[in-house]
């Protein structure tokens with residue numbers, strides 16, 4: 286079995302060893318499965334990234350451990366250099382998430398901000414030309430919000446943000462993941478998202494809200510169509 290250079294952080298968040306491979310692109314990896322398509326696509330485009338696993342949003346402990354192991358397994362199978370944060374950060378996450386509850390986009394904005402800022406900062410401090418994230422592969426995340434956030438930190442840390450909409454390879458990514466026999470998680474990451482995934486009451490409420498949103502969207506479209514018809518008459 287071929288060994289890959291896995292690097293570790295100390296408890297104060299400092300890395301113990303410099304990354305030694307390509308410094309072209311630091312790719313934040315939210316998990317192994319979401320990395321399958323972006324890595325394939327980047328390599329097809331001639332870019333050899335280094336993976337960066339920094340996900341304080343994954344809970345509980347066994348789930349976080351499983352996703353970390355799966356990210357390493359993926360790196361091993363795909364011969365990817367990977368840099369990993371090996372600290373389980375539930376308490377820090379909860380402090381930040383609860384404080385963000387009543388703000389716009391709440392905890393998800395905080396969560397994207399934390400992970401993307403850390404990626405941009407790490408890329409800048411370790412001489413990477415650019416950074417990106419496998420979060421841009423997910424069809425479930427708030428793509429535009431993440432894009433704005435990443436650009437904001439690119440400007441702050443003076444490092445390029447490499448943007449690509451990896452969602453176009455959604456099915457291909459699933460196929461690669463199955464081929465590699467990687468563990469696929471059933472929910473986004475934090476304990477709140479775990480509750481949303483399994484609580485029947487929350488799912489029922491969400492379904493109702495989505496139906497109402499859809500109804501409002503259709504009504505707005507119909508009203509807009511009506512206005513256009515009226516203006517085309519005159």
Ligand code: SF4
Nearest residue numbers: 393396473474475478
């Ligand atoms: S739902 Fe997902 S993106 Fe939002 S806070 Fe939880 S882990 Fe982060």
